[in-house]
Amino acid sequence: MNQPFPSNESPFQGLRELIATLRGENGCPWDRKQTPExxxxxxxxxxxELLDALESDEPSAALEELGDVLFHVFFLSCMFEERGEFTAMDVAKANTEKMIARHPHVFGDDQAKTAEEVRARWHQFKKNQQKPKPEKRLLDAVPKSMPALMRAYRIIERASRVGVDRPPMGAGVDALDQKWAGLRQAFDSGDKETISEKLGPFLLELSGLSRQAGVHPENCLTRAANEFCRCFSHAEEELKxxxxxxxxxxxxxxxxxxxxxEEEKP
Known part of the structure; x- marks a missing residue:
């Protein structure tokens, strides 16, 4: 029998109750079966899908995908609530407190006039607030499950905080030229293992050079891939x-x- 769902709740409370119903005794078998893992x-x-929606610059698409991500936040929070660990409201409260603490230039007496000053203070605050963990190393905080290009950028960014940069500051394009020379030799050899050994470091250096230039390689590659898709689709339509x-x-x-x-487009 279909269960009635209350319509007079606030949107967030309504979403919370919806998920509780789905996870309840008479709810959805699939939803009840799920775990955080x-x-x-x-x-x-x-x-x-949310990133695609933001790239499309269509508000309706962003609205829908933000809703889907929000559902997952509440859905996961419900699972932890069932274990007696925390609720979605605890998540919101903890995040609000954290953001207030990380913005003393807004909610306190601290001052920061530029975005770079804010970023530097934020990193210092995070470092001071992190609980000591045994054998916790600087780069361990970068999730291994991140896409490789994003992870490479973040690793180099974190290493640069202690003065270690890739390529070394001042070397710039010259260092990249050296990596490229080795990579060309690898391609000339035709040996896949050698190409793999040379291509990885080259991409890492390229990611680091992008960071030094103040641009994110993930965004650059996304734009280039999207542009290629547009050009290819145009050719496909013309042929059709x-x-x-x-x-x-x-x-x-x-x-x-x-x-x-490519030559004719504005």
């Missing part, structure tokens, strides 16, 4: 209008259309 993959998927299929066309013709589109 099983929900990890779904949370990652929702985060990527001509009654041709991609599989039946010479790659040179596809590249010609893409190059022409």
């Amino acid at each position: 099983s929900m990890r993959v779904y949370l990652v998927e929702e985060m990527y 209008e001509a009654g041709k299929d991609l599989e039946d066309v010479n790659p040179e013709e596809i590249n010609r259309i893409i190059k022409k589109y």
Whole structure:
């Protein structure tokens, strides 16, 4: 039998009650079966869908995907509440307190006039507030499950706080040229293992050089990938209008259309 759901609750309380119903004795078998461990993959998927929505610059898409991520926050919080550990309200309260403490220039007497000053003070505050953990190393705080390019950027950023940078400060593009020379030799050899050994460090150095320039390589690569998708899709549509299929066309013709589109687009 369908269960009635109260409609006079506040939106957040209503979402909390909805999840409690789904997880309840007469709720959804799938929802009841889930654990924090099983929900990890779904949370990652929702985060990527949210990033796509933000990239699209469509408010309605962002609204929907933010709602999905919010659902996951409440859903996971409900699981911990069932264990008697904490509630969604505890999560909100703890985060509010943390953000107030990390913004003494807004909620206290401290002063910070630039974004860089705020960032430096934030890192120092986090360092002071972190509870000592045995054998906790500087780079251990960077999640290993992060996408490789984002993780490389974050690792280099953290190492730079103690003066260790990649490439070394001042070396810049020259250091990258050296890595590129080794990589070219690896490609010339055709040995996959050698290419892999050289390509990884090159990408790491490139990520570090991006950080020194003040740009995030993840955003740069996303824009480049999106631009390639637009160009490729244009070529696909042009061929379709001509009654041709991609599989039946010479790659040179596809590249010609893409190059022409790149030269003509504003």
